[in-house]
Amino acid sequence: MKLYTYDHCPYCTRARMIFGWHNIDFEHIILLNDDESTPVGLIGKKMVPILVKADGTAMGESLDIVRFVDNATATQQAGSRLPENVRPEIEAWLAEINEYQNRLIMPRCVQLNLAEFATQSAIAYFVNKKTAYIGDFSENLKNSAQYLAKINADLIDLADLIHSPEATNGVFSMEDILLFPILRNLSMVKGVDWQKPVLTYLENMSAQTKIDLFSDRAI
Numbered sequence: 340m341k342l343y344t345y346d347h348c349p350y351c352t353r354a355r356m357i358f359g360w361h362n363i364d365f366e367h368i369i370l371l372n373d374d375e376s377t378p379v380g381l382i383g384k385k386m387v388p389i390l391v392k393a394d395g396t397a398m399g400e401s402l403d404i405v406r407f408v409d410n411a412t413a414t415q416q417a418g419s420r421l422p423e424n425v426r427p428e429i430e431a432w433l434a435e436i437n438e439y440q441n442r443l444i445m446p447r448c449v450q451l452n453l454a455e456f457a458t459q460s461a462i463a464y465f466v467n468k469k470t471a472y473i474g475d476f477s478e479n480l481k482n483s484a485q486y487l488a489k490i491n492a493d494l495i496d497l498a499d500l501i502h503s504p505e506a507t508n509g510v511f512s513m514e515d516i517l518l519f520p521i522l523r524n525l526s527m528v529k530g531v532d533w534q535k536p537v538l539t540y541l542e543n544m545s546a547q548t549k550i551d552l553f554s555d556r557a558i
């Protein structure tokens with residue numbers, strides 16, 4: 340199977356997690372951010388992640404991909420199906436973070452030499468498109484302290500919701516699929532005050548799903 344992604348895309352990280360968790364080999368293709376024709380040709384719109392299955396058919400939508408790959412594996416390994424339950428507290432935490440996290444992430448991800456930003460035109464495409472969404476990138480970078488204060492306070496709340504370093508609610512589940520990609524992206528940000536339980540969880544989940552963090556390149 341082939342998975343088309345951008346490295347910074349949290350929805351793509353969801354899809355990568357299920358492959359890594361189940362130890363399934365896949366061909367990982369990171370598209371340039373301004374490549375419109377490949378995704379449009381596969382699923383009719385410019386969006387990733389995209390899974391191209393063994394039969395050659397293409398599928399979009401991260402959670403559909405997660406469930407498809409999980410089910411394909413679960414038929415071979417009884418009882419391995421991903422629990423779907425997500426605590427309302429986790430949903431509420433993610434909704435809160437969603438209000439501002441892109442203001443920290445978007446202006447940084449273009450500076451990390453990620454494969455989707457390997458050309459100037461790919462960077463320009465992203466900056467142009469996302470400036471319409473979060474406002475001026477350098478203005479957001481200048482205001483980092485304000486968003487860092489928010490994330491640092493929110494991480495204190497999250498620490499109480501992490502029940503195990505192995506998985507937020509003790510068993511690998513949809514909660515991890517939703518939470519880890521957001522925390523992974525926050526590892527791009529210098530000055531995050533990671534609470535111990537959150538950091539241990541983040542590093543553990545990175546190892547379990549075989550997805551690297553950005554901590555060594557944080558800005």
Ligand SMILES: N[C@@H](CCC(=O)N[C@@H](CS)C(=O)NCC(=O)O)C(=O)O
Pocket residue numbers: 345347348349350351385386387388399400401402468
């Ligand atoms: N509902 C979709 C959302 C995927 C999504 O928003 N992907 C973004 C990247 S993070 C995308 O491809 N956006 C098009 C663009 O940025 O041009 C899913 O869960 O897969």
